[in-house]
Amino acid sequence: MGIADRRQREKEQRKTGIIDAAECLFFSRGFEDVSMDDIAREVELNKATIYLYFKNKETLFATIVLRGVQILKEKYVKCMEKQVPGITKVALMGQAYYQFSQEYPDYLRMIHFYGSERFSRENPCTAEIGEGYGTCRMILRDAIQEGIDDGTIRADLDPFLTSMYLMISFMNILSMEHKWKLVIEAEGFSYEQFTSEFFRFITPAISSGDNSHTVDVRDLKSSGFSLTKPVSNQKKKRKKS
Numbered sequence: 095m096g097i098a099d100r101r102q103r104e105k106e107q108r109k110t111g112i113i114d115a116a117e118c119l120f121f122s123r124g125f126e127d128v129s130m131d132d133i134a135r136e137v138e139l140n141k142a143t144i145y146l147y148f149k150n151k152e153t154l155f156a157t158i159v160l161r162g163v164q165i166l167k168e169k170y171v172k173c174m175e176k177q178v179p180g181i182t183k184v185a186l187m188g189q190a191y192y193q194f195s196q197e198y199p200d201y202l203r204m205i206h207f208y209g210s211e212r213f214s215r216e217n218p219c220t221a222e223i224g225e226g227y228g229t230c231r232m233i234l235r236d237a238i239q240e241g242i243d244d245g246t247i248r249a250d251l252d253p254f255l256t257s258m259y260l261m262i263s264f265m266n267i268l269s270m271e272h273k274w275k276l277v278i279e280a281e282g283f284s285y286e287q288f289t290s291e292f293f294r295f296i297t298p299a300i301s302s303g304d305n306s307h308t309v310d311v312r313d314l315k316s317s318g319f320s321l322t323k324p325v326s327n328q329k330k331k332r333k334k335s
Contacts, residue, residue, distance in 0.1 A: 117158045121200040159208045162201025163226035170233040180241025195268040
């Protein structure tokens with residue numbers, strides 16, 4: 095390996111080290127409570143060195159957000175590659191989003207926070223993040239189109255609009271404020287049951303209704319769909335006032 099190649103490798107390793115250190119801090123403290131000085135101390139570098147790699151804290155935060163978006167995109171691609179009907183792919187993608195929220199809650203939190211007005215549209219990573227998240231939605235759109243083509247999804251639905259309805263639903267359900275989770279629990283349901291019921295609710299809504307293609311999410315176990323058990327009809331009895 096030549097000197098130039100070695101230096102390039104060292105440079106990439108240093109950059110990765112900065113990202114890893116910043117990721118740990120952002121995960122544990124959040125964006126507002128982490129400074130570039132904190133990151134410099136964590137990675138044991140001069141702050142000026144970090145600025146050679148990243149313009150500001152916002153750009154570094156966005157770089158980590160991209161890591162999370164890439165993981166979600168890979169999960170969607172795997173769902174799309176399965177040899178199953180379109181409506182099954184849609185259900186699997188919804189489950190993949192849920193699994194992503196459980197396996198990588200810090201990435202999901204950062205993704206949602208990045209979508210706030212706190213970040214500048216001029217950030218060089220904004221377009222790339224939008225493209226990555228947009229790719230996930232387009233994969234979902236293509237699965238919906240497959241379902242329309244194979245007869246498992248209603249032909250009167252527009253693939254783009256339906257993908258938007260579903261992605262926005264996924265995002266809102268998985269970023270639900272704690273107070274709403276308490277409301278659900280007060281009625282005798284767990285948050286996991288609530289998310290499962292969404293799939294049991296939405297699948298018949300987009301299904302073609304053709305008897306030969308009738309789909310129930312409980313029948314998708316062989317395809318890898320298994321979020322939680324069906325919700326029991328027995329709820330907690332409400333306290334009488």
